[in-house]
Amino acid sequence: MLNTSNTNPEKTGFLGWFSSTLGQILISLFVPAITFFVLYQGYMFLSKANAPQIVQVIVAIVWGVGGVALLYVVANWLVLKLPKKYSKVLQPFVFVGPAVAIMAWFLVIPVIRTLIGSFRDRLGNDFVAFENYKFVFTDPRMLETFRNNLLWLVFGTFFSVALGLLIALLADRTKAEVIYKSIIFVPMAISFVGAGVIWKFMYTYKGTGIGIQEIGLINAIVIALGGTPQPWLNITPWNNFLLIVIMIWLQTGYAMVILSSAIKGVPSELLEAGRIDGATETRAFFSIIIPYIKGTLITVTTTIVIFSLKTFDIVRVMTGGNNGTNVIANEFYLQSFSYNHAGRASAIAIVLLLFVTPIIIYNLRQFNKERKGF
């Protein structure tokens, strides 16, 4: 550490007291509070001015970025004006204070507020004990979302990781590796909303009638193979799998890129030795490559599992959660913004948090193992 002396300021005198506790809190809040105030006033001024949109946008960008930078400078200057003894204790809070305050406002405190809200009624006024949780765990709507999220989790994760691994392994042996990998990776840049449009068009159905040609590729292929076109997205429960296909299309590239670099890290001597001992390709894969990339495999799987639990945009755009395709995050959205039931929405959010808790614990364990600077 740079400040090796962890001086505890004397608890006597106003400045001592100021710098120890209250000062730190004040400094932590000072930058964000002033930033907020100045930006807020600036924004209000901006939105009242009837400038063309492009001008407003440019001013907003400069204002936002410049304002934040300027406030750090001002806060630091103010703290350095104090006697050295106190400025040394307070200065770290100029650096970490704003980040901590914003994270507290947007993530830490909301966990508590949502937890409290989950025990209250739809408007957040009266205490209703476990009423909302009873809804979450017994209502058929909710049970359907749990079933669907389980499908997303199992099939979406499995196929994304398995396909990603397969492509990484195969591409590793070809000359055109970069081209193949780039193509599979492209969907990573596309929004889920955009992907929704792309796949809605694939599945689109026009119905039967004279002179009607199907314009969706899937139905056109079905006709070419002698079948009858179907309104695919309305067929419960198979429509869930059609939505999961979109997730696989989006996430395989991610799994592939991460796993590919892990596979490249497998020492070639290890593989050579295995081959000399007469191991087949399959054997080498399961006995050498898989154990070697296990850690990466876990990380990739975890990331995609979290993604599948929070899936929202795809369902929202494709089906709106109708026809048996509802998922937890969509039901959360409906409860909080369509049905205005804050209590139920909060309970759903808490359940979602419970689902990722094992991952939080895992992350903390890993972090405790690795931390050396602390």
Add this chain to the structure above:
Amino acid sequence: MAKSAKSKQRSSKFWTNFVLIMICIIWMVPILGILITSFRPSEDIFKTGWWNVFPHKEDVEVDRIVLDDSVDVDGPIEIEGVTKTFEEWRQGITMDDGRLITWYGNKRTRTLVVSDRQWVGFATDLTFKNYKDVIGGKTISYKDAQGQTITRIGNNLGGAFLNSLAVTIPGTIIPILIAAFAAFGFAWLNFPGRNIIFTIIVAILVVPLQIALVPVLKDYVALGLNGTFLGIWLAHAGFGLPLATYLLFNYISTLPRELLESAFIDGASNFTIFVKLILPLSVPALASFAIFQFLWLWNDYLVALVFLGEKNQTVTIAVAQLVGEKGQDWHLMTSAAFVSMILPLVVFLGLQRYFVRGLMAGSVKG
């Protein structure tokens, strides 16, 4: 013996490439479909699949037969020696020479269309009209499958594009700046509560942001921040900061200690060290995270939907709204989807290497 091993190797190479090419085709065809569709005239889109822009065989109208008044359209109708009912003619009858004869419209038209299967080359009537329509905010008109003109209000995707820029640029830079300050503080400065605070940051890395939406929206309504750019910048900063701080901490804490200590001995303040030394040295990490955050914000739907809504709508909201309102207008939806994809695709393909690096470092987050 040696030859057979070699040919075996060659065939395995062939199959490897074959499988990869097939997967790549499957991966690209959906995008190709909307790309081609977005350039086709609306009338064509309603009538035929996008693959018809490629050379293919099609029934082309070669002649029309108009029945004179003496023919009773309610009874069997004889044309060129074939007698069928109106319903059958309407379904279309293939003649011995391969021509297809189909009744045109309802009974009163008394008209039949004679068509022949012919090769049709590449479509030449591609157009930018769909893009012009969807980007502009004024009324638009287009033709449907029956050739009727339909008029609608445009979607002002151009304005949404600007809004997306106004959300993403500060929404990317502000959290990175704040996170860099914090990462430096956690890595190189000593203060009480440092351990606990950083442990909490690691814990909230994967907290689903649904947790925050209801309480934060309540605050925003009280503060009048709902629907403002400032509100969404703060929200994105809040949700992006744990990962940004964590990643930048990992990077900044590995910078050579001697470098910083010598600067400190030279009398530089922490602030100077940060601005003159740490920030320039951290550019690779900052860039990786910036691309990551940029793509995430540009493609974000949920946060924008909750905190911006209809006001100052971003491209994702505009496209989703278009899907909801005009679910069959593929000429508008496909071009809108492409407008929303173009910038992230350019950034992504141009800076893929940095993105991959950020992805590797950030694979703890959901």
